Amino acid sequence: MSLEIIKNVIAPKARGGTLRIKRGQIFRVIAHEGKQVLDLTFLNANDYREQYASELSACIASIKGEGGYYRLSHLYSKPPFENLMATVTDDIVGAGGRGGERGGHFMMCHCSNRLLDHLGFPGTRTCSDNFADAFLEIGLKQEEVFDESIFNIWMQSWVAEDGGMASLPPLVEKGDSIDFRAEMDLMAVYSVCPDETSPCNDFKAKPLKLQILGNSDNR
Numbered sequence: 001m002s003l004e005i006i007k008n009v010i011a012p013k014a015r016g017g018t019l020r021i022k023r024g025q026i027f028r029v030i031a032h033e034g035k036q037v038l039d040l041t042f043l044n045a046n047d048y049r050e051q052y053a054s055e056l057s058a059c060i061a062s063i064k065g066e067g068g069y070y071r072l073s074h075l076y077s078k079p080p081f082e083n084l085m086a087t088v089t090d091d092i093v094g095a096g097g098r099g100g101e102r103g104g105h106f107m108m109c110h111c112s113n114r115l116l117d118h119l120g121f122p123g124t125r126t127c128s129d130n131f132a133d134a135f136l137e138i139g140l141k142q143e144e145v146f147d148e149s150i151f152n153i154w155m156q157s158w159v160a161e162d163g164g165m166a167s168l169p170p171l172v173e174k175g176d177s178i179d180f181r182a183e184m185d186l187m188a189v190y191s192v193c194p195d196e197t198s199p200c201n202d203f204k205a206k207p208l209k210l211q212i213l214g215n216s217d218n219r
């Protein structure tokens, strides 16, 4: 059965938000204006205590030989839940379609105020500010969740030989997308990363297009 677009949202640049996704639906992120990362986490829409865990998911992917810190197929929730939350069903960048030595994503924390202080840009809006706003949309305070466990979609960063972090502009090209199939009712909580000080968004913040797709049985 063919999928239809149930929801089509332009996520403004440098802002956060939330989207509810029903089990079985597809959550699609589209880089419709080019190189821009999305910092993404998922909550169980029926129990916000169950949250996505990027490190655990990366470890499991490594053991199964299907990715790791730079590419994921299966997203799990943190202990004690450890349930499959979402499956990546289409990922041109992660599949190597845009080149690069790694998967083209990064399972790590988001940018925050202290981080930008250290980079010499105090007072700059960060993903942390976006997440604070996004969690408020669903009645949560940022301090009540561990939002440092993030799927950094298209963030081309890695841990270098010396243990330090390195970054290059995203490999994603205009119009590319990534699809997540919800394996439970999900609340996507996201930040369209505002950073213009590093290669992470190719030095210019942009909006992203977000879609929810489903069939007539699953609207």
Ligand SMILES: [Zn+2]
Pocket (backbone or CB within 6 Å): 039, 110, 111, 126, 127, 193, 194, 195
């Ligand atoms: Zn950020």
